Amino acid sequence: MIRASSQACPFSSWTQARSVALLQKRKPSRMELSHRVAQSTPKQTSSGKPVKRKTNGPFGALNQTSANIRPNQEPYNKRSQPEVKRSTRGRESAPKKQRDGYHALKMQRALGSVSYGHRTAIKRTLAGIDSFGLLGLSKSVQDSITSQALPGLKEITPTAVQRLAIPAILGTYGRPRQKSGQMEQFLLAAETGSGKTMAYLLPVIDAIKRAEAVEAEEEAQEKGREQAEREKNAPANMYELPSPPVDAPHPSTGRPRAVILVPTAELVAQVGSLAKAFSHTVKFKASPISAAYSPTVIRNRLFSPSGIDIVISTPHLLASIAESDPNVLSRVSHLVVDEADSLLDRSFSPLTSEILDKATPSLKQLILCSATIPKSLDSFLRNRFPDLRRLVTPNLHAIPRRVQLGVVDADKEPYRGNKNLACAETIWNISKLPDEYENFEAEHASMKRVIVFVNEREKTVEVADYLVTKGIDAVALNRDAEKERHTKLLAEFKGAQPNISPYNEPPAPGTATFTPGVMGKRRLANVKVLVMTDLGSRGIDTTAVKHVILYDVPHTTIDFIHRLGRTGRMGRRGRGVVLVGKGDRRDVVKEVREGMFKGQALI
Numbered sequence: 001m002i003r004a005s006s007q008a009c010p011f012s013s014w015t016q017a018r019s020v021a022l023l024q025k026r027k028p029s030r031m032e033l034s035h036r037v038a039q040s041t042p043k044q045t046s047s048g049k050p051v052k053r054k055t056n057g058p059f060g061a062l063n064q065t066s067a068n069i070r071p072n073q074e075p076y077n078k079r080s081q082p083e084v085k086r087s088t089r090g091r092e093s094a095p096k097k098q099r100d101g102y103h104a105l106k107m108q109r110a111l112g113s114v115s116y117g118h119r120t121a122i123k124r125t126l127a128g129i130d131s132f133g134l135l136g137l138s139k140s141v142q143d144s145i146t147s148q149a150l151p152g153l154k155e156i157t158p159t160a161v162q163r164l165a166i167p168a169i170l171g172t173y174g175r176p177r178q179k180s181g182q183m184e185q186f187l188l189a190a191e192t193g194s195g196k197t198m199a200y201l202l203p204v205i206d207a208i209k210r211a212e213a214v215e216a217e218e219e220a221q222e223k224g225r226e227q228a229e230r231e232k233n234a235p236a237n238m239y240e241l242p243s244p245p246v247d248a249p250h251p252s253t254g255r256p257r258a259v260i261l262v263p264t265a266e267l268v269a270q271v272g273s274l275a276k277a278f279s280h281t282v283k284f285k286a287s288p289i290s291a292a293y294s295p296t297v298i299r300n301r302l303f304s305p306s307g308i309d310i311v312i313s314t315p316h317l318l319a320s321i322a323e324s325d326p327n328v329l330s331r332v333s334h335l336v337v338d339e340a341d342s343l344l345d346r347s348f349s350p351l352t353s354e355i356l357d358k359a360t361p362s363l364k365q366l367i368l369c370s371a372t373i374p375k376s377l378d379s380f381l382r383n384r385f386p387d388l389r390r391l392v393t394p395n396l397h398a399i400p401r402r403v404q405l406g407v408v409d410a411d412k413e414p415y416r417g418n419k420n421l422a423c424a425e426t427i428w429n430i431s432k433l434p435d436e437y438e439n440f441e442a443e444h445a446s447m448k449r450v451i452v453f454v455n456e457r458e459k460t461v462e463v464a465d466y467l468v469t470k471g472i473d474a475v476a477l478n479r480d481a482e483k484e485r486h487t488k489l490l491a492e493f494k495g496a497q498p499n500i501s502p503y504n505e506p507p508a509p510g511t512a513t514f515t516p517g518v519m520g521k522r523r524l525a526n527v528k529v530l531v532m533t534d535l536g537s538r539g540i541d542t543t544a545v546k547h548v549i550l551y552d553v554p555h556t557t558i559d560f561i562h563r564l565g566r567t568g569r570m571g572r573r574g575r576g577v578v579l580v581g582k583g584d585r586r587d588v589v590k591e592v593r594e595g596m597f598k599g600q601a602l603i
């Protein structure tokens with residue numbers, strides 16, 4: 001019927017032919033992703049004139065000032081690029097693209113990329129800097145590295161991120177030109193366990209001490225001037241007593257010079273204790289404040305009459321203090337946002353931004369720091385901080401080769417889909433490994449510390465309870481546990497305070513108890529296990545941990561990096577074991593493993 005009517009129309013064959021021709025002419029309609037997302041758009045030409053937009057339209061060919069004839073006209077029958085790619089012959093002749101070997105990961109690409117050329121160039125630049133003496137730190141700060149931060153280490157050289165960041169932040173080799181009064185912005189991006197904390201802390205301490213020296217000099221001059229003034233206008237009565245000195249609080253009371261923001265109370269304690277260690281020799285006041293401390297302690301630390309230099313806090317606490325007392329951020333010259341990908345994500349971002357906005361008038365340097373730069377953060381930073389200096393280490397997003405990743409198939413015999421059983425068995429196997437595998441110093445070497453990561457908070461207690469029934473000394477660490485208990489639990493895995501044993505304390509409500517010799521016939525005496533999500537472990541320096549078990553396959557490569565990053569820290573060896581079961585992305589695990597084996601950056 002339709003055919004009959006179309007035949008009846010005199011123009012029908014012409015119309016069809018025309019529409020076919022139009023369709024053939026039209027570019028493929030498939031929507032393609034831009035390959036220039038990372039490139040900034042130039043606003044001006046090299047001569048300073050604004051870039052003219054091309055007008056493609058019916059009048060695009062009018063008012064041309066040049067002929068625009070292409071020097072080499074392509075033959076009319078030249079095949080299009082997609083055609084060349086499609087044909088076998090074309091594929092052979094087309095330049096081969098370097099393949100990164102990721103297929104499953106490409107589907108969930110989460111991390112910002114850094115070209116290998118860029119990585120090689122940084123490696124070359126850093127090769128010549130092999131001592132803290134070359135970084136431009138003042139003598140007292142430099143000396144305190146060996147005496148306070150890394151005592152006992154014989155040969156101390158700066159790590160890649162320290163070599164890159166410290167001179168850049170201090171301006172040792174000069175600073176890029178910028179408008180006067182404009183705050184400098186830095187992004188420190190380096191792999192987990194690579195010493196990022198010292199990379200930002202050292203230059204901040206240095207800057208504080210220098211500013212203090214300048215202020216002290218200015219104050220002395222001011223006092224001298226006042227004294228001279230007073231003497232000039234000295235009262236006639238020589239017996240008149242001078243007025244007693246007023247007991248005024250220190251000008252820096254409640255007004256720190258530097259603020260370090262971190263996501264958790266555990267990290268506040270960790271960074272706080274490093275800052276305090278430095279303050280023993282380089283004199284300054286560092287105050288860690290978090291919900292783990294009582295309001296009185298927080299008030300006393302912040303408003304100490306002897307003043308304050310560095311505050312280490314979570315955004316929640318500092319934002320609430322700044323709301324009632326905006327003065328607290330009125331003198332901040334240095335703001336560090338550690339774990340920036342967490343603190344600038346949806347949940348933390350409003351608070352972090354609020355603090356940043358309030359501190360901006362006095363801010364000289366903003367330092368963002370992270371081991372993972374998700375693509376979303378990358379584009380956020382490009383918009384919000386266009387002048388950001390990116391200090392990226394050559395191994396960013398790569399899990400070091402010294403960390404091995406094994407896979408246990410929980411679907412196979414004897415587990416038959418029972419992941420809890422697979423986890424318990426893996427821990428028992430770890431307990432049998434020889435002691436020399438352990439990272440930790442001799443006196444603690446016989447005790448093996450294992451972290452089990454799960455994806456959901458609720459699962460922490462379930463898994464820990466199960467492990468206890470299998471004679472394993474396991475404790476669940478989640479947000480429901482008290483902050484103080486958190487800190488104590490993690491302390492033993494950080495290797496800092498070996499005498500504290502939270503395992504001897506009463507268990508958190510709702511968790512099973514490990515009582516050696518009672519829960520089962522068999523028990524493990526040489527292993528301690530923490531079961532957690534990676535929320536509480538972000539940035540925690542668990543140097544005593546050699547083994548990490550990924551009970552669940554992590555959702556993203558970002559989680560892979562942070563979870564496996566709790567082992568193999570600062571040149572140590574480490575092992576990860578991932579338990580795969582029904583529905584888990586085995587292809588993702590396979591590619592992560594291969595990437596780790598090749599030392600490639602994950603995507």
Ligand SMILES: Nc1ncnc2c1ncn2[C@@H]1O[C@H](COP(=O)(O)OP(=O)(O)OP(=O)(O)O)[C@@H](O)[C@H]1O
Pocket residue numbers: 149150153156157158159162190191192193194195196197198370371538539540541543565569570
């Ligand atoms: N130059 C150095 N030489 C030897 N050890 C160092 C050096 N700098 C830092 N360390 C040690 O390296 C360990 C890891 O440092 P840090 O916690 O700062 O790593 P990080 O890069 O912040 O890790 P994450 O991304 O997991 O937060 C710490 O125990 C620290 O004392």
